[in-house]
Amino acid sequence: MTLPREMLAANAEWAEETVAHDPHFFQALAQGQSPKVLWIGCSDSRVPAETITLCQPGDLFVHRNIANLFPPGDDNCSSVLEYAVRVLKVGHVIVCGHYGCGGVRAALLPPSPDLPHVNRRIAPLCALADAHRDELGACPSDEARLNRLAELNVLEQVQRLRDTDIVRDSQPAPLVHGWIFSLDDGRIKVVASGYPGGAPSRA
Numbered sequence: 001m002t003l004p005r006e007m008l009a010a011n012a013e014w015a016e017e018t019v020a021h022d023p024h025f026f027q028a029l030a031q032g033q034s035p036k037v038l039w040i041g042c043s044d045s046r047v048p049a050e051t052i053t054l055c056q057p058g059d060l061f062v063h064r065n066i067a068n069l070f071p072p073g074d075d076n077c078s079s080v081l082e083y084a085v086r087v088l089k090v091g092h093v094i095v096c097g098h099y100g101c102g103g104v105r106a107a108l109l110p111p112s113p114d115l116p117h118v119n120r121r122i123a124p125l126c127a128l129a130d131a132h133r134d135e136l137g138a139c140p141s142d143e144a145r146l147n148r149l150a151e152l153n154v155l156e157q158v159q160r161l162r163d164t165d166i167v168r169d170s171q172p173a174p175l176v177h178g179w180i181f182s183l184d185d186g187r188i189k190v191v192a193s194g195y196p197g198g199a200p201s202r203a
C-alpha cells in the first residue's frame with residue numbers, strides 16, 4: 001500500500017537530481033517533443049521501454065498493450081501511429097515483444113471466462129497460432145512453443161505496420177523493426193531488421 005507514496009518521493013528526488021545535473025533539462029522538455037522512435041511494446045511490467053534501452057524523457061513515443069499487438073481497425077493503436085508518423089515524423093517504429101509473454105501464453109490456452117476483454121483482444125493471436133499449428137506443434141516444449149509464437153507475433157505486427165497507409169504513404173517511410181526482449185538475460189534480439197538488407201542478429 002505504500003508504493004504510490006514511495007513513487008511520489010522518488011519523483012521529487014529524481015526531479016531535484018535531474019535539475020542538479022542539467023539546470024535547463026525541464027525547460028527543454030517543456031518546449032515540445034521530437035522523439036525519433038515509436039515504441040510498440042507489451043504492457044508487461046518487466047519490459048519498460050526506456051529502462052531497457054537507456055532512453056530519456058523525450059526519446060520515445062510509446063504505445064503498450066497486452067502482447068504488443070497492432071490490430072487492424074484499432075483506433076487506439078492507429079491514432080498513435082498516425083500521430084507519430086505524420087506529426088512527430090519519427091524515423092523508426094519498433095515492435096518489441098518479449099519471451100515468456102502472458103498474453104501470448106493465453107493464446108495457447110483455453111479462453112478464461114473472467115477475461116472477456118483479453119479474450120477478444122488476443123483473438124488475432126489465437127488465429128496466428130492456428131496458422132502456424134504445425135511449426136508450433138513441433139516445438140520441443142511448451143516454453144519453446146510460447147517463445148516461438150512470441151517471435152511470430154512480432155513478425156506479424158511488423159508486417160501489419162509496414163502494410164498500413166500511414167507507413168507506406170509517408171515520405172520517407174519510417175523503418176519498422178521487430179525486436180524481442182529476453183527476461184532471462186535482459187538482451188534484445190532483432191527478429192526483423194528495419195534497415196535495408198538487415199539480417200536478424202543480437203543487438
Ligand SMILES: [Zn+2]
Nearest residue numbers: 042044101102
Ligand atoms: Zn507480454
